[in-house]
Amino acid sequence: TLDITALQEEILRLKAERNALILAHNYQLPEVQDIADVLGDSLALARAAARTDADVIVFCGVHFMAETAAILNPDKVVLLPDLEAGCSLADSITADELRAWKAEHPGAVVVAYVNTSAEVKAESDYCCTSSNAVQVVQAIPEDKEILFLPDMFLGSYVQRVTGRKNMHIWMGECHVHAGIQPLQVQTVVKEHPRAELLVHPECGCSTSNMMLVAEGVLPAERTKILSTGGMLQHARQSQAEEFVVATEVGILHQMEKQNPGKRFIPANPDAVCPFMKKITLAKVRDALRENKHVITVPADIAARARTAIERMIAIG
Ligand code: 13P
Ligand code: SF4
Secondary structure, X not given: OHHHHHHHHHHHHHHHHXXXXXXXXXXXXXXXXXXXXXXXXXXXXXXXXXXXXXOEEEEEOOHHHHHHHHHHOOOOEEEOOXXXXXXXXXXXXXXXXXXXXXXXXXXXXXXXXOOOOHHHHHOXXXXXXXXXXXXXXXXXXXXXXXXXXXXXHHHHHHHHHHOOOOEEEOOEOOHHHHOOOHHHHHHHHHXXXXXXXXXXXXXXXXXXXXXXXXXXXOOHHHEEEOOHHHHHHHHHHOXXXXXXXXXXXXXXXXXXHHOOOOEEEEOOOOOOXXXXXXXXXXXXXXXXXXXXXXXXXXXXXXXXXXXXXXXXXXXX
């Protein structure tokens, strides 16, 4: 802890020297969460990046998040403390694959989850995150065919909620969320009969849980499908004292910090994103000290991706 405190103090000093803003995703290591200026879900962080007047943005998250911040801030320095902080979901579709898919559906509107590369965003009409995907799809005229990518579970969740028929869904998944099995969730919920169940829509179990809710296996009034930011907000407002949490376990730190006295139980304690955990305090310090790793997006790609990102920021 001495090391942690010393590193945190050094980071705060460097941050002030460089007029930097530290953004951290809810899945970051606890000690990294604790030094963030803004901690949030993907949408909150993109919005924070869009409105800052800092000179430097240090993104404690994964590569596509830093790219999104760089697209919104072509004149600022955007740093990602470890270039290996990627995302298996973002890697599940390339720009070439998207171009081929679009060619099969001329005139379709492309909705890309923010978990995509800048090149894929440049081929897309709208971006969305898990907190506004439903509203983004609802903003598209009924007669337009939609190509939704790359997450199949978020896609089928949105399709169920909106009742949208003319929506095609790419078959990608986040390996961390897909690893939270419906049976596992059911078992943990049974062990905690008074707990609320918070499920991220990237979970395979989000779709099967909706069926289980419909069939009465899971309690409808106690099951909520939410983004990470939505989960935190719900946990603060809810009268419940126990919560089963079906998402990456990094979020538990914030849940516990914000809600002393309430109990948070991971649906799967092994749901750990190895990419998010690449970011350590030492790497954040080095990022600020040595100005690395600067994330840039070629101007032509950024220009084409910006419209889709700005639509995302405006909706929901
Ligand atoms: P949100 O924080 O936007 O819910 O996203 C979850 C996620 O997997 C980010 O990579
Ligand atoms: Fe990507 Fe999944 Fe990790 Fe989020 S949790 S960064 S979607 S691999």
